[in-house]
Amino acid sequence: xxxxxxxxxxxxxxxxxxxxxxxxxxxxxxxxxxxxxxxxxxxxxxxxxxxxxxxxxxxxxxxxxxxxxxxxxxxxxxxxxxxxxxxxxxxxxxxxxxxxxxxxxxxxxxxxxxxxxxxxxxxxxxxxxxxxxxxxxxxxxxxxxxxxxxxxxxxxxxxxxxxxxxxxxxxxxxxxxxxxxxxxxxxxxxxxxxxxxxxxxxxxxxxxxxxxxxxxxxxxxxxxxxxxxxxxxxxxxxxxxxxxxxxxxxxxxxxxxxxxxxxxxxxxxxxxxxxxxxxxxxxxxxxxxxxxxxxxxxxxxxxxxxxxxxxxxxxxxxxxxxxxxxxxxxxxxxxxxxxxxxxxxxxxxxxxxxxxxxxxxxxxxxxxxxxxxxxxxxxxxxxxxxxxxxxxxxxxxxxxxxxxxxxxxxxxxxxxxxxxxxxxxxxxxxxxxxxxx
Numbered sequence: 559x560x561x562x563x564x565x566x567x568x569x570x571x572x573x574x575x576x577x578x579x580x581x582x583x584x585x586x587x588x589x590x591x592x593x594x595x596x597x598x599x600x601x602x603x604x605x606x607x608x609x610x611x612x613x614x615x616x617x618x619x620x621x622x623x624x625x626x627x628x629x630x631x632x633x634x635x636x637x638x639x640x641x642x643x644x645x646x647x648x649x650x651x652x653x654x655x656x657x658x659x660x661x662x663x664x665x666x667x668x669x670x671x672x673x674x675x676x677x678x679x680x681x682x683x684x685x686x687x688x689x690x691x692x693x694x695x696x697x698x699x700x701x702x703x704x705x706x707x708x709x710x711x712x713x714x715x716x717x718x719x720x721x722x723x724x725x726x727x728x729x730x731x732x733x734x735x736x737x738x739x740x741x742x743x744x745x746x747x748x749x750x751x752x753x754x755x756x757x758x759x760x761x762x763x764x765x766x767x768x769x770x771x772x773x774x775x776x777x778x779x780x781x782x783x784x785x786x787x788x789x790x791x792x793x794x795x796x797x798x799x800x801x802x803x804x805x806x807x808x809x810x811x812x813x814x815x816x817x818x819x820x821x822x823x824x825x826x827x828x829x830x831x832x833x834x835x836x837x838x839x840x841x842x843x844x845x846x847x848x849x850x851x852x853x854x855x856x857x858x859x860x861x862x863x864x865x866x867x868x869x870x871x872x873x874x875x876x877x878x879x880x881x882x883x884x885x886x887x888x889x890x891x892x893x894x895x896x897x898x899x900x901x902x903x904x905x906x907x908x909x910x911x912x913x914x915x916x917x918x919x920x921x922x923x924x925x926x927x928x929x930x931x932x933x934x935x936x937x938x939x940x941x942x943x944x945x946x947x948x949x950x951x952x953x954x955x956x957x958x959x960x961x962x963x964x965x966x967x968x969x970x971x972x973x974x975x976x977x978x979x980x981x982x983x984x985x986x987x988x989x990x991x992x993x994x995x
Contacts, residue, residue, distance in 0.1 A: 615772030615811025639693025772811015871896030
């Protein structure tokens with residue numbers, strides 16, 4: 559099992575954060591329709607990226623093909639909710655026969671948290687609560703965002719995370735790359751820069767890019783890898799100009815030499831390094847303190863981000879860490895990146911609230927999933943301490959995003975109920991799981 563494979567049966571760890579208080583007095587909710595879950599399906603939705611996934615700090619070339627395992631929770635009344643599949647068959651089977659409204663405590667039409675009697679089930683199902691929110695939103699004819707809380711913004715920032723280590727692609731892997739049309743790049747670092755320019759021309763017109771670094775596993779020495787990481791960042795900055803926000807993702811590739819993360823920042827920070835994600839494991843707290851000390855000593859405002867490998871975000875032990883520097887006391891980690899699909903709405907909403915008390919922001923992790931991207935747009939609209947939403951060039955023909963408008967790097971809802979996604983049945987594979995009452 560790799561570090562990116564989240565356990566479906568992650569249990570109740572972390573869900574103790576969720577509120578168990580009784581619902582406060584609130585305006586009466588609109589009349590709720592009668593619902594009963596009678597059928598659960600899992601079907602793969604195959605897709606393809608516009609560009610291949612090149613190596614990152616730990617994984618080899620992964621090519622173009624992707625898939626979304628679609629969880630479909632259906633009711634006797636003809637409604638369904640969908641999301642990226644989470645939960646084991648045994649856990650999902652426990653939903654059969656239940657009223658989805660009764661799974662939660664409510665404050666008017668806003669979900670406060672899990673109902674006490676279903677707390678463990680929702681903890682076990684983790685990210686499957688996205689499908690339940692989708693189902694309830696469709697039943698109430700309201701976008702999921704309105705079930706999560708009061709909107710604090712009308713749109714959320716989208717960033718693109720398609721920049722991998724294109725400089726490490728083999729000659730055969732470079733053939734047919736859409737961003738290499740025309741003259742060949744001058745050096746290997748320019749391969750990544752050329753792709754960055756191509757991303758900025760795509761319909762989303764994003765203004766924020768994430769660059770994968772941490773090449774030590776693939777190069778002759780750590781020094782050579784560090785030099786290439788720096789060269790790639792500088793090449794991308796030259797290509798995209800000063801107005802584009804850039805941050806980097808080390809995928810723990812600096813673990814063999816954590817202090818080199820500061821060397822990278824000192825070389826690139828003056829060019830506008832917004833944040834550093836997962837440079838080495840968040841358990842290395844002394845090394846993280848030293849990294850932040852050197853950032854602030856160099857006059858850099860670069861943020862530190864982590865949390866994708868822990869269900870619900872940065873481990874509580876690490877999240878409470880503080881840093882006393884020249885700007886005064888601040889959190890050691892600035893941005894929490896719990897995975898959207900793995901954690902779901904209830905966990906990440908509580909993580910966001912906890913982070914807010916510590917001066918931290920949220921930017922959930924999302925790799926190769928359109929479900930994860932569209933789900934987090936709703937959460938971002940109601941979360942005050944929100945940074946941005948992660949997307950890439952993944953295309954899933956079975957998912958039709960009727961509920962979203964994305965222009966100039968900003969995502970808005972169009973008013974569709976639930977998540978705002980529709981399924982193209984012709985593009986789905988045959989069910990791999992079918993549960994019925």
